[in-house]
Amino acid sequence: MEFNKEEFKANLSARLRRQYGKDISQANKHDLFDAVSASALELIMPNWMATRNEYDKKPTKQLYYLSAEFLMGRALSNNLINCGIKESVNEVLKEMNIDFNMIEDEEPDAGLGNGGLGRLAACFLDSLATLDYPGHGYGIRYEYGMFEQRIEDGYQVEYPDNWLQHRDPWEIKRSDLAVTVKFGGNIAYGKTPDGQPRFFIENAEEVTATPYDMPIIGYDTKTVNTLRLWQASSPNGFDLQLFNNMDYNRAVERQNSAENISRVLYPNDNGPSGKALRLKQQYFFSSASLQDLVRHYVGDHGTDFSKFAELHVIQLNDTHPVVAIPELMRILIDEYNVSWDEAWDVVTHTFAYTNHTILAEALEKWPIEIFQGLLPRVYQIVEEINRRLVIELRQKFPNDYYKHEHMAIIHNNMVYMAWMAIHACFSVNGVAELHTELLKTAELKDWYTLYPEKFNNKTNGITQRRWLLNANPKLAAFITERIGHGWEKELSKLKDLEKYIDDDASINELIKIKTENKQALADYLKHAQNEFLDPESIFDVQVKRLHEYKRQLLNILHVMYIYNRLVEDPDYNPPARTFIFGAKAASGYRRAKSIIKLINTVAERINNDRRVRGKIRVVFVENYRVSVAEKIFPAADVSEQISTAGLEASGTSNMKFMLNGALTLGTMDGANIEIFEEAGKENGFVFGLLTEEIKKMEAEHSYNPQEYLDCNPALAKVVEQLVDGTYDPTHQLFKELHDSLVYGVEGQRPDVYYVLADFDSYCKAKEKIAAAYGDKKQWAKMALKNIANAGKFSSDRTIEDYVRDIWHLKKVEVK
Ligand code: 26Q
Numbered sequence: 031m032e033f034n035k036e037e038f039k040a041n042l043s044a045r046l047r048r049q050y051g052k053d054i055s056q057a058n059k060h061d062l063f064d065a066v067s068a069s070a071l072e073l074i075m076p077n078w079m080a081t082r083n084e085y086d087k088k089p090t091k092q093l094y095y096l097s098a099e100f101l102m103g104r105a106l107s108n109n110l111i112n113c114g115i116k117e118s119v120n121e122v123l124k125e126m127n128i129d130f131n132m133i134e135d136e137e138p139d140a141g142l143g144n145g146g147l148g149r150l151a152a153c154f155l156d157s158l159a160t161l162d163y164p165g166h167g168y169g170i171r172y173e174y175g176m177f178e179q180r181i182e183d184g185y186q187v188e189y190p191d192n193w194l195q196h197r198d199p200w201e202i203k204r205s206d207l208a209v210t211v212k213f214g215g216n217i218a219y220g221k222t223p224d225g226q227p228r229f230f231i232e233n234a235e236e237v238t239a240t241p242y243d244m245p246i247i248g249y250d251t252k253t254v255n256t257l258r259l260w261q262a263s264s265p266n267g268f269d270l271q272l273f274n275n276m277d278y279n280r281a282v283e284r285q286n287s288a289e290n291i292s293r294v295l296y297p298n299d300n301g302p303s304g305k306a307l308r309l310k311q312q313y314f315f316s317s318a319s320l321q322d323l324v325r326h327y328v329g330d331h332g333t334d335f336s337k338f339a340e341l342h343v344i345q346l347n348d349t350h351p352v353v354a355i356p357e358l359m360r361i362l363i364d365e366y367n368v369s370w371d372e373a374w375d376v377v378t379h380t381f382a383y384t385n386h387t388i389l390a391e392a393l394e395k396w397p398i399e400i401f402q403g404l405l406p407r408v409y410q411i412v413e414e415i416n417r418r419l420v421i422e423l424r425q426k427f428p429n430d431y432y433k434h435e436h437m438a439i440i441h442n443n444m445v446y447m448a449w450m451a452i453h454a455c456f457s458v459n460g461v462a463e464l465h466t467e468l469l470k471t472a473e474l475k476d477w478y479t480l481y482p483e484k485f486n487n488k489t490n491g492i493t494q495r496r497w498l499l500n501a502n503p504k505l506a507a508f509i510t511e512r513i514g515h516g517w518e519k520e521l522s523k524l525k526d527l528e529k530y531i532d533d534d535a536s537i538n539e540l541i542k543i544k545t546e547n548k549q550a551l552a553d554y555l556k557h558a559q560n561e562f563l564d565p566e567s568i569f570d571v572q573v574k575r576l577h578e579y580k581r582q583l584l585n586i587l588h589v590m591y592i593y594n595r596l597v598e599d600p601d602y603n604p605p606a607r608t609f610i611f612g613a614k615a616a617s618g619y620r621r622a623k624s625i626i627k628l629i630n631t632v633a634e635r636i637n638n639d640r641r642v643r644g645k646i647r648v649v650f651v652e653n654y655r656v657s658v659a660e661k662i663f664p665a666a667d668v669s670e671q672i673s674t675a676g677l678e679a680s681g682t683s684n685m686k687f688m689l690n691g692a693l694t695l696g697t698m699d700g701a702n703i704e705i706f707e708e709a710g711k712e713n714g715f716v717f718g719l720l721t722e723e724i725k726k727m728e729a730e731h732s733y734n735p736q737e738y739l740d741c742n743p744a745l746a747k748v749v750e751q752l753v754d755g756t757y758d759p760t761h762q763l764f765k766e767l768h769d770s771l772v773y774g775v776e777g778q779r780p781d782v783y784y785v786l787a788d789f790d791s792y793c794k795a796k797e798k799i800a801a802a803y804g805d806k807k808q809w810a811k812m813a814l815k816n817i818a819n820a821g822k823f824s825s826d827r828t829i830e831d832y833v834r835d836i837w838h839l840k841k842v843e844v845k
Contacts, residue, residue: 101143103656141175159248171259339379522821572670612654671696
């Protein structure tokens with residue numbers, strides 16, 4: 031990209047003057063962040079417009095990624111890097127005596143997602159633009175993203191994430207493209223002006239959806255795609271009559287009700303809310319996005335929809351946007367007079383579905399009452415889709431009445447969103463090899479029997495631009511010095527690093543970089559939460575959402591065990607270790623919250639015990655989010671990927687750790703399996719029961735956690751310490767955790783996630799780690815092996831897989 035220093039400076043000054051009435055010497059950090067971002071956007075703008083023109087000029091197939099979440103994080107540094115002007119901007123700022131890092135920290139994270147699924151969407155957008163594919167995101171412009179987490183007295187407390195309190199310099203409001211989305215009302219049957227029979231909705235609540243566009247800037251290319259996020263508002267504003275009568279609350283009721291739709295991201299991952307507002311959110315952005323697409327299509331092609339599926343592919347990110355399926359039917363049938371069969375043909379050639387979880391409780395289903403009340407006409411269409419599905423089921427599985435009932439989209443008074451997706455989509459994919467296998471053979475077995483051709487795997491990936499080039503500039507430079515540029519767009523080139531495995535200078539340099547990154551994280555945590563970290567210690571890290579299946583509990587029980595050992599056995603002298611945790615718990619997930627309290631309680635005790643000072647430390651990183659993740663991965667030695675085998679669909683932090691030279695301590699689960707395969711099991715630490723072993727115990731009801739307590743006194747001791755007063759004088763705080771492991775509570779089996787069964791194997795793997803870390807050079811070689819073999823885990827590879835098997839896009843070069 032062309033960059034002219036003087037022009038940029040002038041632009042910056044002009045913005046400060048116009049927006050804030052200040053000159054540079056008066057501007058504060060925030061003003062500068064805003065003005066630098068706006069000036070950069072101005073430079074990007076011509077490419078953004080050129081990209082749109084290119085796509086409009088000769089109609090090519092475009093991908094639309096519908097997702098309730100886009101966990102974008104910060105934009106400034108990433109955008110400057112992607113358009114190749116970061117260094118120049120840095121120089122300009124230096125000349126003006128402004129520190130880039132200071133203004134970078136002024137940008138709030140765009141935290142419009144919970145975790146893996148939302149961040150995956152963000153990585154995909156980066157890869158699509160970088161690879162010159164016409165692919166865009168559609169989602170919701172939440173006023174409040176993922177809550178801010180503070181730890182108070184060891185407990186998680188949630189605060190609203192008011193990320194838009196200052197304006198967002200990266201978005202452009204497109205009021206000209208607003209559409210209307212209707213809720214509720216009643217179905218009426220009538221005729222169009224030209225006499226055609228037609229369904230109408232009367233007395234509906236009308237909500238205006240206004241799009242805000244964000245540029246998605248490809249790396250080292252002119253392509254700039256679009257993330258379009260919808261904001262909800264009332265078309266009627268507030269009620270002036272009521273206001274004049276001094277009925278102020280009712281005067282704004284309608285307005286609030288509409289605005290609530292895009293108010294806040296639901297902070298549950300892997301567990302639906304069942305709340306009507308959530309379905310409203312889903313329909314709101316799905317309908318708005320489809321209206322946007324159809325309007326554009328009709329503008330170009332008129333109302334002959336036979337080319338629609340050739341020009342559009344819509345990827346549904348989990349079941350959250352699946353209501354788009356009947357909504358497209360409704361739009362085509364009710365608004366454009368298309369016949370059912372033609373509409374169904376369009377729909378079944380346009381939509382593809384990605385499944386991100388096998389937890390049964392996460393499969394979305396809506397009570398008919400809620401669905402029908404909110405979307406009466408869409409529900410009618412779902413009924414018709416279901417009626418036809420059941421006919422098909424009767425033909426394909428004669429006499430299998432169980433299937434006829436349980437595979438129906440509507441049964442048990444519920445609408446099953448995943449069933450609708452699998453039935454209507456031409457592709458159904460899982461997100462790692464094991465996950466897809468489990469879908470085919472277990473969770474979705476019946477559907478795989480019905481539609482084997484639809485099922486395929488797309489192992490997740492991450493963008494190396496954000497997670498290496500941007501987050502770890504020192505390692506990026508190390509790599510480029512050795513193998514040159516190219517890996518930024520072709521990550522498999524990292525393989526060339528293997529040449530340096532036996533190069534002493536390189537290994538020493540790698541150790542030095544890791545230590546510096548550990549120091550940087552230590553500095554950050556000192557400043558952010560007054561924690562002291564020793565960069566010479568092993569940084570053993572588990573950062574991800576808090577969920578029982580991810581087994582943070584296993585990790586902290588091991589810490590408690592090591593603490594006991596250090597206190598009891600003066601001859602036990604392992605290398606110093608820092609156990610780092612970062613995790614948000616869904617607000618209503620009580621047991622997850624007790625695990626956070628437990629981690630903080632154990633941390634407090636251990637960190638204040640002189641007997642173990644310098645040997646172990648426990649740190650809970652508050653408010654874990656993308657911008658903090660960018661500091662953590664480069665500093666990690668050990669990557670904790672310890673989910674119960676068969677339950678983590680893929681995981682993506684495992685890939686970020688690997689790329690940054692951490693060694694994986696993991697179960698044979700999700701993408702860990704593929705990581706061990708690429709890096710070699712000898713360059714990581716595998717432990718724990720296998721999926722088959724767990725499935726077998728589950729089938730035979732043969733798991734008895736008591737046996738593990740009986741034969742492992744050290745384990746029995748830490749489990750007892752949850753309730754014996756060691757950590758909590760009231761004996762109550764961790765009683766539920768204790769009982770859930772030992773007895774089972776609320777009708778659950780004891781230790782549903784096999785924590786006790788895997789404990790011993792986990793401890794042994796940790797011993798191996800402690801021993802291996804003694805040989806720093808050998809450790810660094812293993813790290814380099816991991817980095818060199820991380821190529822497969824680029825989201826560029828994932829996107830090429832989607833393009834080849836599902837999307838069939840062509841690259842469009844922007845001139
Ligand atoms: C659904 C309904 C109502 C409210 C919330 C939800 C909801 C929200 C988010 C349900 C699930 C999620 C997020 C799921 C998720 O992040 N899954 C993860 O996806 C990653 C990307 O594929 C995988 O790597 C992880 O293994 C998987 O857990």
